[in-house]
Amino acid sequence: MIPAPPVPAALRGYVVARIPYDVDFGAPGMHRGLPSTTITLVLPLDDPLRVSWAGRPASLHSAWASLSGLHTEPAAIHHDGSQRGVQVALTVEGVRVLLGRPAADLSGALTDLDEAVVPQALRDLPERLHALASWPARVALVDRTLAGLAARGGDPAPRAEVAHALALLTSGNRVAEVAEEVGYSRRRLGTLVRAECGLAPKAFQRVARLETARGLLGHRPLAEVADACGYADQAHLTREWTALAGCTPTTWLREEFPFVQDRDDDGGAGLQA
Missing domain, CATH: 2.60.120 (Jelly Rolls)
Structure with a gap:
């Protein structure tokens, strides 16, 4: 770049x-x-x-x-x-x-x-x-x-509580916690978030978690990435990546960085220039 x-x-x-x-x-x-x-x-x-x-x-x-x-x-x-x-x-x-x-x-x-x-x-x-x-x-x-x-100035900014909810979801907070924080039921929160961004709160949270993991891949073992990003375990991370990205994290790394080499037996990978 x-x-x-x-x-x-x-x-x-x-x-x-x-x-x-x-x-x-x-x-x-x-x-x-x-x-x-x-x-x-x-x-x-x-x-x-x-x-x-x-x-x-x-x-x-x-x-x-x-x-x-x-x-x-x-x-x-x-x-x-x-x-x-x-x-x-x-x-x-x-x-x-x-x-x-x-x-x-x-x-x-x-x-x-x-x-x-x-x-x-x-x-x-x-x-x-x-x-x-x-x-x-x-x-x-x-x-x-x-x-x-x-x-x-185009349309007014999103209502403050919706913008706050999106920020909380991006940070990895659970949907129920976000709804309580902004003072809405989960159903009402879902309606407002979907109307603003097009995704349900849970889907937005999954995408945000994938985005966070993407920044760590290649720098830390997969098990550590999973733990840092709030996945239940490495297998959960791999399932979510396959569902959202269409490939495993290791496959994505090899596509994006052909010089990636396996670093350990648990799926961790490192980048070598």
Whole structure:
């Protein structure tokens, strides 16, 4: 990945990251897109992004700006051996403020900016991005565009108790504990969370836990990752990864980092440069 400056203060809370990327895979293939707690906007530079839901070739979508909502299954990102562009990770609140709609509208969808109901400034971004020659200029354009949308203000932020519930679920709190904390029944909490992000609280929590585990894989043995992330045991971690990512943690590591080698007999793995 290419270094990028920190997210500007005006965008914090709305944008988790803007990631410029220039990747040489060596040969055509497919990259696995895992579920996460953020909404993904990808702005490719060389060719339209071709993405589908894993195992569902009929869902293949090609676009110069790919927007995907929260989901509980892996995406298949097809490439010809290399990819360049900018990827933006938006929070649930960021979708409301920047795109002017709740994240639930995008849940489980693979769409482009021409198909989605989004501000014109965002629709114009891919063409403007292609006219620039340097990575700093591209990131700066993305930042200016999003900051302009933030200043304009789209839909109001999610109600405070729902935003608090999502933060608690992201941190690994149990659904019953979150409902008690925000003062709702589990049923009412489920209705509000689903209306905001498109996932039920339990599904959102599972995705958040997967996201946390993803950051630890390759650095610690799988049993330690399972314990740190709140899985019952390593077998539970593996079942959840297979259900949400479409593969085991070890398989994902070998796909993402071909230099991964087994470190121990209990499934732990380490990265070697």
